[in-house]
Amino acid sequence: MRDVTDGGSGPEAELPDSLLADLVRNTGASVGMAYVLTPGDRLLRLALVSGVSHRIAAPWARIPMDTAIPVVDAIRDRRLIWLGSQEETARRYPRLGIVLPYDFMLAAAPITDGGPVWGGVVLLWPVWHPPQLSAAEREAITTGCARAAGFLRRAADSGHLPEIPDEPHLVVAPHGHDADPRQAMAALAFAERLPLGCCALDLDGRLTYINAAGADMVGAGAAALLGKRPWEVLLWLHDPLFEDRYRAAVVTRRSTTFTATRPPDTRLEFRLHPDETGISVHIAPAGEAADSPRATVAAPHPAEPVGAAALYHLTHVAAALGEAAGVKDVVELAADQIVPAFGPRALALLTLQGGRLLMAGHRGFGRELISRFETMSLTSDTPAVHAVSTGTAAFFPSLDDLRRAYPPARHQDDMVSWAFLPLIVSGRPVGSLVLAYDAPRAFPPAERALLTSLAGLIAQALDRARLYDAKHSVAHTLQNALLPRSLGDVPGLDAAARYRPASHGMDIGGDFYDLIRRTPTSAIAAIGDVQGHNTTAAALMGQVRTAVHAHATSGVSPGDILARTNRLLADLNPGLFVSCLIVHLDLARHTAQLATAGHPPALLRHPDGRAEPVSAPAGLLLGITPEADYATVDVPLPPGAVLALYTDGLVERPGVDIDDAISAVTGRLAAFAPDDLDALADALLEHAGQAAANPDDIALLLVRPHL
Secondary structure, rough: OOOOOOOOOOOOOOOHHHHHHHHHHHHHOEEEEEEEEEEEOOEEEEEEEEEEOOHHHHHHHHEEOOOOHHHHHHHHOOOOOOHHHHHHHHHOOOOHHOOOOOOOEEEEEOOOOOOOOOOOEEEOOOOOOOOOOOHHHHHHHHHHHHHHHHHHHHHHOOOOOOOOOOOEEEEEOOOOOOOOOHHHHHHHHHHHHOEEEEEEEEEEEEEEOOHHHHHHHOOOOOOHHHHHHHHOOHHHHHHHHHHHHHHHHHHHHOOOOEEEEEOOOEEEEEEEHHHHHOEEEEEEEOOOOOOOOOOOOOOOOOOOOOOOHHHHHHHHHHHHHHHHHOOHHHHHHHHHHHHHHHHOOOEEEEEEEEEEEEEEEOOOOOHHHHHHOOEEEEEOOOOHHHHHHHOEEEEOOOHHHHHHHHHOOEEEEOOOOEEEEEEEEOOEEEEEEEEEEEEOOOOOOOHHHHHHHHHHHHHHHHHHHHHHHHHHHHHHHHHHHHHOOOOOOOOOOOEEEEEEEOOOOOOOOOOOEEEEEOOOOOOOOEEEEOOOOOOOHHHHHHHHHHHHHHHHHHOOOOOHHHHHHHHHHHHHHHOOOOOOOOOOOOOOEEEEEEEOOOOOOOOEEEOOOOOEEEOOHHHHHHHHOOEEEEOEEEEEEOOOOOOEOHHHHHHHHOOOOHHHHHHHHHHHHHHHHOOOHHHHHHHHHHHHHHHHHOOOOOOEEEEOOOO
16 A cells, blocks of 8 residues: 555655455445546546556456546436346447456446545446345445545646556555465465365466476476466467466456366366455366366467457457547557557557558657657668568567667667568558557567557548548548638627537537628528538538528517528428527617527626526527427626527437426526637537537537617
C-alpha cells in the first residue's frame, strides 16, 4: 500500500491504493479497476488495478468515451451497471465477451458524489456470487465512489490532479497476518517432503516457488523457472490453452485443471487453485479419471509461440477496429491498443497519399525521430518505404541487423529492435506500420504471423475509415453550405450560433437556423429540424429555410410565416415533416413574438439570472396538413436577456424524460454568465456532450438585446 492519504492534494499527490483496496474488501469483489477521466480528451485511463495482472488489464488501460463498454455507460448515464452472467455480458457488450469469455459477474459505477463525474470503477465477482448485488454492496460501491470523487475534487481544487502513469499501479492484496518465521520454515519443509509437485504463480503468471518434486516432474530446475511464466520456459507447455487456463483461473477465481505431456510420454496433471494473491498449482502424474479435463499436445518447434494473451489482444483489437469510423479513430485506437498489449515501446502509423508516406499518428517516439517519419518519398531508401513498395514485412532483431540492411540507420530513443509492416488491402498498399522495441526481440515465426495479421486488420480498418471520412466530408460540406455563412448584423442585438453534427454516422442532417434583419430595429430568428438524415432531408431543409427567409422579410407575424411555409411544404409533398420555431425580435419595444410548429420551447434567461422555458401554443409540424394555423404569443425581452433557440439534439437522450432534459439545460443557461454569448453557446454544447454521445444533430441560436 502506497503511503498516500485521502487528503493528499499537493504536487506529489497520487491516487491512494486504499480507494480501490477498501472498495474491493467492502464488496467482496475478486477484481477491481479504477479509472480516471482525463480532462479535455474524453479518455478513461486505468489508474489502479487489483486482483489481476497488468497483462490481463492491458486491453482496457485506455478507453475512449465512445467505446461500448460497461464503465463508459456507467459514467455517461451516471448509474451503476450490473452484469449478472456471461450470457448477459456477451449480449450487451460483445467486445468484452470476446476478449474475456469466462464466467464472472461485473459491476461498473461512476466516480461521483453527486457533482461532476471524475472516472469510474469496475468490480468483478466469481459466479457463486448471488445473481444481484445486495443493498450493502450497492451502498459500499456508492460510498467508495463518493470517497474517490472527494479526493479527486480536492486535488482539482488545489490545481494538482494526480498524474496517471502509462501503466496502472497494481494494488497488492494485504496479507492476513505476518508469517511466523518458524511456521514459514515448517511450511517450506512440509512442501519439500511431499512426493507430489506443487508450485506458486503470482497474478502475472510468474513462478514464485516450486518444490523439489515439482521441479523433477517438469524436468527443469527451480533456478531456471523462478520469475518466469512456465509456458514461456517449458517448450512442451507452449500452447495457448495452458495460458488460457491460467487467465481463466485469475479472472473467475475458480479452480481449473489441465493435462499435458512432457516428452517423450510423461503425462502430468496440473490443478490450479487461485485467490487474490496468486495461484497454487498441484502437479501429479495424470490418472485415468474420466472427470479430469485433458489437453494433451506434442512438444512444438522450439520457437516462442503466440500466447493466449496475445491472441485475446488481437481479437480485442479486431473488434475495436470494427467500431472505428474515421481515420483519426483508427489511428488513435491502434496507438492506444498496440503499444501496451503487444510489447513495442513505440509505434508510428504512416499512410500513403500522393506518392508519399505521411505520418498519421504515433506513440513513444521522440521528436527528432518522428521528424524523419513525417513525410517520405516513395523513392527514398528506408525500411518503411521498402515495406510499402514490396508489400513485404521486414523484422530487425537488433540495431546491427537494421544497419546491415540500411547503413544510415542510427541508434535513437534507445530502440534496438524494429518491425516494418506494410498495410495492404486487396493487394493495394495504403500505408506502413512501424514498431520499435527497447529490448532485443527475436521475432519468431509465430510472432511475425501475429504482427502481420495485426497490420492486415489495421489496413482494412484504415481503408474503410478513408471512405467514411471522404463521404463524411462531402456530406457535411454540403450541409454547411446550406446553413448561413454569417448571422445578420442587427444593431442592438448580439447573436451566436452553433451547429454540431451527430456523433455517429455520415448522413446529412436537416437542422437549420437563421437570423434575418427585418428593419433597423427588428429581426426574425428561426430554427428548425427536418425529419430524417439524408440528402432528401438536406434539400428540404434548404427549401424551408429559403421560404422562411422570404416570408420573414414581408412583414408578417411569426404565425403567418409558419402558415405560409406549411402550405408550400404541403404543395411540395416531400413525405417529411418539419419542426420550426419563429421569433420576431422587436428591439424598440423590447418584446419578442413567438410561434412554434411542434418545436422544443425557446429558453429565456432574464437579466436577473432566472431562466425558464417560454410557453407557446404547440402548432402542428409543418407538412401534416395545409390548413394548420399557428398562434403567436408576446413575451418581454429587455436588454440583457438571452433567448436560446435549439433543436432536439441538445436535449433528447434515450431513457431521459424530455422535460427533465430541458430543465437541465435551463439550469445550465441560468448558471452561466451571459457576457460572452460564444462562451455560453460552447458551454451548452459541452453540457450536451457530457450527457451522452449525440445521437442527433444540434443547432443552437442565442440572441441578446443590448442598449
